[in-house]
Amino acid sequence: MEENKIITGCKVIIIGGSAGSLYALIQILPEIVKVNSFAIVIVVHRKSSDEQTLEDLLTLKSKLEVKPVEDKVPLLPNYIYIAPSNYHLLFEKEETLSLDTSEKINYSRPSIDVSFESAAEVYGSSLIGILLSGSNKDGTLGLQAIQAAGGTVVVQNPLSAEMPFMPNNAILNMTPDFILNVQEILEFILSVNSTEI
Amino acid sequence: MIEDIELETLINDVYEYYGFDFGSYSKASLKRRVNRIFHLDGFTHFHDFLSKVRTDPEYYKKMVDEITVNVTEMFRDPSFYMVLRKEILPLLGTKPFIRIWHAGCSTGEEVYSMAILLKEAGLLHKSILYATDVNATVLETAKKGIFPLRMIKDYADNYRDSGGQQDFSNFYIANYGFAKFNEDLAEKMVFSQHNLVSDNSFNEFDLILCRNVLIYFDNKLQQRVINLFDDSLAILGFLALGTKETIKYSISTSKYKQIEKEKIWRKIK
Ligand SMILES: C[S@@+](CC[C@H](N)C(=O)[O-])C[C@H]1O[C@@H](n2cnc3c(N)ncnc32)[C@H](O)[C@@H]1O
Numbered sequence: 216m217e218e219n220k221i222i223t224g225c226k227v228i229i230i231g232g233s234a235g236s237l238y239a240l241i242q243i244l245p246e247i248v249k250v251n252s253f254a255i256v257i258v259v260h261r262k263s264s265d266e267q268t269l270e271d272l273l274t275l276k277s278k279l280e281v282k283p284v285e286d287k288v289p290l291l292p293n294y295i296y297i298a299p300s301n302y303h304l305l306f307e308k309e310e311t312l313s314l315d316t317s318e319k320i321n322y323s324r325p326s327i328d329v330s331f332e333s334a335a336e337v338y339g340s341s342l343i344g345i346l347l348s349g350s351n352k353d354g355t356l357g358l359q360a361i362q363a364a365g366g367t368v369v370v371q372n373p374l375s376a377e378m379p380f381m382p383n384n385a386i387l388n389m390t391p392d393f394i395l396n397v398q399e400i401l402e403f404i405l406s407v408n409s410t411e412i
Numbered sequence: 413m414i415e416d417i418e419l420e421t422l423i424n425d426v427y428e429y430y431g432f433d434f435g436s437y438s439k440a441s442l443k444r445r446v447n448r449i450f451h452l453d454g455f456t457h458f459h460d461f462l463s464k465v466r467t468d469p470e471y472y473k474k475m476v477d478e479i480t481v482n483v484t485e486m487f488r489d490p491s492f493y494m495v496l497r498k499e500i501l502p503l504l505g506t507k508p509f510i511r512i513w514h515a516g517c518s519t520g521e522e523v524y525s526m527a528i529l530l531k532e533a534g535l536l537h538k539s540i541l542y543a544t545d546v547n548a549t550v551l552e553t554a555k556k557g558i559f560p561l562r563m564i565k566d567y568a569d570n571y572r573d574s575g576g577q578q579d580f581s582n583f584y585i586a587n588y589g590f591a592k593f594n595e596d597l598a599e600k601m602v603f604s605q606h607n608l609v610s611d612n613s614f615n616e617f618d619l620i621l622c623r624n625v626l627i628y629f630d631n632k633l634q635q636r637v638i639n640l641f642d643d644s645l646a647i648l649g650f651l652a653l654g655t656k657e658t659i660k661y662s663i664s665t666s667k668y669k670q671i672e673k674e675k676i677w678r679k680i681k
Pocket of ligand 1: 516517
């Protein structure tokens with residue numbers, strides 16, 4: 216792990232998670248008062264009946280503005296976007312988000328792999344992918360795609376995750392740039408783009 | 413994943429050989445769909461896939477069926493159907509005749525849901541439901557009104573959440589794992605092939621539903637389609653889109669008034 220690597224030129228941080236990830240997100244996101252010119256996109260598995268909960272919670276707690284995701288909404292820095300349930304979230308070259316209702320992948324829609332792979336295609340080395348707690352193998356292929364496209368990969372330390380399976384599966388199948396606990400993930404996000412070289 | 417340039421070649425070839433223009437579909441989704449069928453059908457070289465598409469019209473048809481996303485359900489988004497039931501149908505009910513267009517109806521679950529609402533409101537007899545899709549295979553299924561029985565429990569829940577009060581099993585007969593919906597529901601349905609990319613308006617409607625179709629189109633094509641709907645809507649008619657779709661990038665919103673929080677707009681001028 217390159218502990219002191221400072222990431223610059225990041226345009227998007229995409230965060231994926233499943234069971235137990237809400238707990239991590241609620242510890243991380245409200246602490247972010249300001250980000251250095253990148254968008255945060257969140258893709259978590261949840262029931263359609265919980266649709267509003269995460270948005271409402273984050274809108275209430277977060278200092279950053281949560282932009283509701285509609286099809287072809289422009290992806291702008293310094294906002295948070297949350298993948299709606301029951302759609303896959305994709306990234307277009309025109310830097311907009313688009314949606315797709317095709318088959319579930321890894322029993323999930325949105326699927327983390329689908330969004331990570333799509334973001335990697337558009338953002339390449341300007342992308343950071345973070346995979347949090349979960350009990351499903353979604354996310355691993357996506358992180359591999361991010362790494363292959365030159366992006367940076369962060370995995371939550373399975374020991375700090377409520378459900379270690381998902382981050383563990385990633386670590387078994389690839390070498391993340393960073394393996395961090397919740398507090399460290401927060402510090403990491405705050406450090407991104409902080410020193411332009 | 414296939415390359416962008418390969419996707420472009422496929423789009424050009426399909427246009428040249430078959431006249432179908434995928435050029436304005438959302439690229440991210442289209443690329444995944446093409447990639448999926450390419451691998452599912454066991455191809456390893458893109459040029460083999462291309463020549464199969466070019467030379468085998470049957471395969472081309474299958475490919476189009478596979479890359480268009482046909483996932484649908486009955487009473488998808490119950491709160492939307494609740495608003496139709498409570499707000500929209502009572503307004504339409506004052507008309508002597510109600511013309512409805514389901515654009516991109518897929519296998520028809522949405523059309524049968526609408527017929528149930530109309531029947532319950534006592535309006536089905538004076539309604540006509542045009543249901544169109546570009547994919548001829550899904551239209552064949554839609555015409556039959558036969559849906560998998562394993563889905564029915566979810567549909568019955570959706571129906572109830574949309575304000576439905578009857579026993580959902582009144583609407584179909586179960587047989588060998590399938591539910592066949594009552595024929596009186598289908599009496600006012602007209603199914604036909606219509607391509608939103610290239611075909612024009614064919615009637616004037618009081619309500620147009622086009623849900624979860626525009627997400628597959630880029631901004632330019634969305635604009636074309638919204639304008640096609642605008643040309644096809646009577647004054648004071650309604651346009652209903654999917655829960656994450658909007659008209660705001662496509663047309664002057666001063667012509668339309670949005671109904672509550674739903675993706676339903678009324679044409680006001
Ligand atoms: C996801 S389904 C939506 C079904 C239904 N309206 C719903 O919301 O559940 C999308 C449909 O759009 C159709 N479609 C795709 N391209 C089209 C085009 N150019 N013209 C008409 N329909 C098209 C597809 O064949 C598919 O059946």
